[in-house]
Amino acid sequence: MSRWWITMVLVGCAPAEEDTEDTGSDDNGVQCGDPVTYDIEVTAKVVDGDGAPVPEIDVFLDDRGWEYDFLGSGPTDSRGRVTFTAYGVTALDGCWGTVLNYWLVAIDPTNQDRTAEDDMNTELYNAIDDGSLATDVSDFPLEL
Numbered sequence: 101m102s103r104w105w106i107t108m109v110l111v112g113c114a115p116a117e118e119d120t121e122d123t124g125s126d127d128n129g130v131q132c133g134d135p136v137t138y139d140i141e142v143t144a145k146v147v148d149g150d151g152a153p154v155p156e157i158d159v160f161l162d163d164r165g166w167e168y169d170f171l172g173s174g175p176t177d178s179r180g181r182v183t184f185t186a187y188g189v190t191a192l193d194g195c196w197g198t199v200l201n202y203w204l205v206a207i208d209p210t211n212q213d214r215t216a217e218d219d220m221n222t223e224l225y226n227a228i229d230d231g232s233l234a235t236d237v238s239d240f241p242l243e244l
Contacts, residue, residue: 145241156175216243
């Protein structure tokens with residue numbers, strides 16, 4: 101019995117890349133507004149797995165999308181709470197959640213493997229939008 105093998109080769113071509121100038125739009129073609137920076141007061145809480153407050157934990161706001169920098173930080177108190185000012189939070193009208201990427205991060209300084217983090221885009225947007233320039237996320241604590 102003879103066997104026949106057929107091999108197919110598919111070849112495709114992609115269009116040549118065009119030289120385009122960056123217009124400041126996100127991946128969906130939405131035009132971003134001009135960057136404006138704000139200083140925002142952030143209040144947070146850190147707890148352990150049992151819900152008990154954890155003191156002396158470093159908490160900071162991490163900008164992972166625009167400046168790639170830490171914008172403010174502070175240690176938790178005996179109640180696991182921290183309040184600090186995040187300096188230079190960038191707002192780009194029309195591009196929240198696509199270009200901007202802010203995270204609240206807690207790290208135990210005695211054990212760097214013990215960390216927690218949470219997305220802060222919505223909270224920071226609301227603090228700017230309502231004019232308060234403050235956000236309190238302590239009702240949703242970071243859990244180490």
